[in-house]
Amino acid sequence: MTTTASAPVGVSTATEHPALHVQAFGLTDRGKVRPTNEDQFLIADLTQALRLHGSSFPQPGIRYADERAYLFLVADGMGGHQAGEQASALAVATIEAFVLDTFRCFGHFEGEAGQEVLAQLQAALRQADKQVIAEGARHPELRGMGTTVTLAYALGSQLFVAHVGSSRCYLLRRGQFRQLTHDHTYTDEMVRHGFLTPEEAVGHRFRHVLVNAVGGDKAGVDVEAHRFDLEPSDCLLVCSDGLTEAVPAQRIRDVLQEEEEPKIACERLVAEANASGGTDNITVIVARFEAPADPRG
Numbered sequence: 159m160t161t162t163a164s165a166p167v168g169v170s171t172a173t174e175h176p177a178l179h180v181q182a183f184g185l186t187d188r189g190k191v192r193p194t195n196e197d198q199f200l201i202a203d204l205t206q207a208l209r210l211h212g213s214s215f216p217q218p219g220i221r222y223a224d225e226r227a228y229l230f231l232v233a234d235g236m237g238g239h240q241a242g243e244q245a246s247a248l249a250v251a252t253i254e255a256f257v258l259d260t261f262r263c264f265g266h267f268e269g270e271a272g273q274e275v276l277a278q279l280q281a282a283l284r285q286a287d288k289q290v291i292a293e294g295a296r297h298p299e300l301r302g303m304g305t306t307v308t309l310a311y312a313l314g315s316q317l318f319v320a321h322v323g324s325s326r327c328y329l330l331r332r333g334q335f336r337q338l339t340h341d342h343t344y345t346d347e348m349v350r351h352g353f354l355t356p357e358e359a360v361g362h363r364f365r366h367v368l369v370n371a372v373g374g375d376k377a378g379v380d381v382e383a384h385r386f387d388l389e390p391s392d393c394l395l396v397c398s399d400g401l402t403e404a405v406p407a408q409r410i411r412d413v414l415q416e417e418e419e420p421k422i423a424c425e426r427l428v429a430e431a432n433a434s435g436g437t438d439n440i441t442v443i444v445a446r447f448e449a450p451a452d453p454r455g
Contacts, residue, residue: 178315178388180228182445183420187428189400190436196235196242196305197398197441198250203228204261227313229257230443232325234398236371237303241294245303248293249286249372253309256282272316272385279320280381283307283372290373304373308339308396312447317386317394322379323371325441326402328410329386330393335411338384342370366399390449397427400438404431420444 180203188195206223233249235242260278286307294301306323319327321339329336340346344367348354359365370380393414401410410427417423423444431440 177450178312178390178447179450180226180312180445180447181420182228182230182443183424184230184441184443185421185424185428186441187400187432187436187439189439190432192437192439194240194243195439196237196240196246197400197439198233198235198243198246199396199441199443200229200231200250200254201443201445202254204258225313227261227311228445229254229309229311230394230396230445231307231309232396232398232441232443233308233372234306234323234325234400234439234441235303236305236368237300241300241303242305244293244300245290245373246305248290249283249305249307252286252289253282253307256285257311272318275311275318276320276383276385279309279311279318280383283309283320283322283381284379287372287377287379291377294373302373302375304368304371306368306398307372310394310396310445312388312394312445315388315447317388319382319384319386321382323368324366325396325398328395328397328407330395330411330414331389332391333411333415335407335414337407338386340382342368342380342382344369388447390447392447394443394445394447396443396445398439398441400436400440401427401431401442403438404434404436404440414444418446420446 182201184199184201186197186199204227208221210219233246235246294303306325308321308325308327310327311318319338324341324343327338329338345359345362345365347369349359372379413426424442427442428440
């Protein structure tokens, strides 16, 4: 029996950078072979709030700013005895708390400010690495557990991506489907150093071996980080390799182009991965960015 979990979000931003309307949906599925689901995902929006403790005239107790940021995150755990499930959940919870405590106010993240955002996101993943390592040290049955982490943080028309492992982040723009992250696997390292061709890496028996993960056998993680500009009509995909191993990139692009509704796109992608065997857990987040409607009509 297949189990699924999902979460939608459909809200608008209102920044000067400029604002983009965001619609997103996430779906995770155990697949057809694995006994448990070690994937986790998170879709969240962050906003500034003013909590009123006293006033000389009546007004709402809490006021929220129009400006919002969005966090999309996928983690694919690894380790026996459900350790992978615990590693991915702990990593997500740690990053969620770090982001909440760190990004207390929003700016327009130009120049050095943008670099600071990337540095903070890298720090969030390093903090998750420390927490997963520490938890494994406290519980011998969890020792060596780890997880991939791929996150995207969007504010206005800016996108910040931080990544470790073999989950992926893609951007679909005007028919061009671009992978924004690199796989941190043994075979991809071999390709980058010229010891394997991309064609030889496909189906290679070591293609699932990670060389970089949150947690694992030793502390320390190398966090890949990038910054991009978003445009209206962009579509973002964050997913675990349960999707990309089962469904070719061109087919993923076709589904995203055919389905405007993120929920339906997620359901179709998971269904296609299961139809191709469903040999791994499958997790997908689809987010669409659009220019808000003109209030003047």
